[in-house]
Amino acid sequence: MKNKMNKWLENPALFRYGFFILMLLNYFLYFNHFNQNHLYVFYILATIFLGIGFYNKPPLFLILLTTLVVISRYLHAPELTTLVSLLLLEATYLIIMFISVSLMKSNQKIKEDQLELILALSKALDSRDTYTSNHSTNVAKYASEIAKKMKLPQNDIEIIYKGGILHDIGKIGIPENILLKPGSLTNEEYHIIKNHPNIGYEMIRHVSDFNETGVLDIVLYHHERYDGKGYPRGLSGTEIPLVARIMAIADSFDAMTSKRVYRNEIDLENTLIEIKKNKGTQFDPEITEVFLSLFKNDKENLAFINHLKTSEEYEIVKDLNIQVS
Known part of the structure; x- marks a missing residue:
């Protein structure tokens, strides 16, 4: 109620x-x-x-x-x-x-304070790794664009935005020697980094609003795969919450199109090919088609990427019509 x-x-x-x-x-x-x-x-x-x-x-x-x-x-x-x-x-x-x-x-002041806290947590995470700076903001925006294209309710778009900002918050608990390692991770190190969804969940699970709206689902399940081979729970298909399935594509897209400590960014064309290749295995096939439909021609592709990569937090919030004042 x-x-x-x-x-x-x-x-x-x-x-x-x-x-x-x-x-x-x-x-x-x-x-x-x-x-x-x-x-x-x-x-x-x-x-x-x-x-x-x-x-x-x-x-x-x-x-x-x-x-x-x-x-x-x-x-x-x-x-x-x-x-x-x-x-x-x-x-x-x-x-x-x-x-x-x-x-x-x-009520609006509570929402504004909550959003500011979310952005502060995101900045704290981004400050640890210059290679993934603004990753959370980018992912939040990409996921919101997918949700808009799916014609989800405005409230769900706002939830997805907040979840995108917080999806990797558990990486605050990952040692920097693993998080910033330039080479390949060992099996033990990979196991540690795979625990970040659980760490993030434990960090914010006591915030009742996150639990009720689905933000926690995003934080915990954004690395689940449609074929059941993801982590931390090995969920598959529609067992994975819709918001987490949307976030999985947005997260992978930004990871591939951004420079990382261990590799350079992948060009847009090859990124889209890779995402399409994983339709029905790593990604929800219907959501994948919605995402790919965002890219209609080269000019729009470039405008889309540039707009989302350079938007400030305030502009993103304003574009989403989130009531914060």
Whole structure:
């Protein structure tokens, strides 16, 4: 229930529509001789929806709109006959409206603080390895583009973005002599680095929002393979959460197109060939086709890569329409 409420609060447009619908409903019920003593419930609900839906509007705008609600309620309430009762009604509805505004602003502040924490953790990881600097940001953006192409809900796109930023956070717990090793890893070293999804999961599993939204699934399962040969759990097919299957392609794409300590970057054409070759084995075949469809011609390919490689965090957040203020 809490998670559902948070999803509603993340979309103030729903409350704006709800406000106008409730006001129209009030008039419909009034003219259809609905019990006038029960109409107040709908007006209170309309005022709550007003505060949540228009929380970022200037105070004067909110007061004027609330006053219109009060006047409408006053005209439809034969028991309210004095100026004093009108002023009391105005004061009551203003209090309800500003409490709703405060609730919404508080919710947005929590989201903003959480996003800043996520970006700080990402920067802490990137600072350990200049070769993978901005890797998390790039992966988050690529995965978000895939999700947009799949026409996933905006809330899911935001979750995928956050998960992309945090997907490799467990590498903070990997010794630098392994993380930055220029040559091939030994079997023991590879086993250690393969533990980073579990380390990352343990680091953030107590954040209830991450657990409820699927961010933890991304952190834990982004190295699972569609054919079941991945790690850490060896999941296969649709056993792997959708968000993690999306992240797997985005992660591999950025890894191949970025310079690493142990090799140079791979050109775009060969990267796409490699991803297509692994469709149905390493990657979900349907998501692979969606990803490949992002690359229509050489000009768009170059623009796509340059845009995503150079975007700052704020621009990425703004492009995703994440409500952070």
